[in-house]
Amino acid sequence: MDSLQDILGKKDFTPPDEIAVVKEYIERRYKSPSRVRVERDVVIVRVPSSALAATLQLEQIALIDSCQLTKKLIIRSGR
Numbered sequence: 001m002d003s004l005q006d007i008l009g010k011k012d013f014t015p016p017d018e019i020a021v022v023k024e025y026i027e028r029r030y031k032s033p034s035r036v037r038v039e040r041d042v043v044i045v046r047v048p049s050s051a052l053a054a055t056l057q058l059e060q061i062a063l064i065d066s067c068q069l070t071k072k073l074i075i076r077s078g079r
Contacts, residue, residue: 018043021067026056044074053077 019036022045026034035046047053056063056075064073 018067018069018071022063022069025063025067030055038071042072042074043069044076046076046078048077048079050077 018038022036022043023034026032026045026047030052032047032049032052037044037046045056047056053075060073060075063069
């Protein structure tokens with residue numbers, strides 16, 4: 001049986017590329033901070049205002065194409 005240190009030593013803790021790409025897209029286009037989390041087959045984007053969330057929802061296809069996302073995109077508002 002492997003020790004906990006061996007298991008964690010093999011794990012790659014670098015964030016997925018989708019996080020940086022989506023954050024940069026929102027920052028560049030809307031000058032707004034965002035929090036992006038990647039789970040198994042979902043990218044969850046959280047932005048501070050509901051107006052921005054609604055705008056991103058309307059432009060969801062453009063965001064997916066621009067960032068080349070292959071996972072489902074969920075957009076939420078709030079902190």
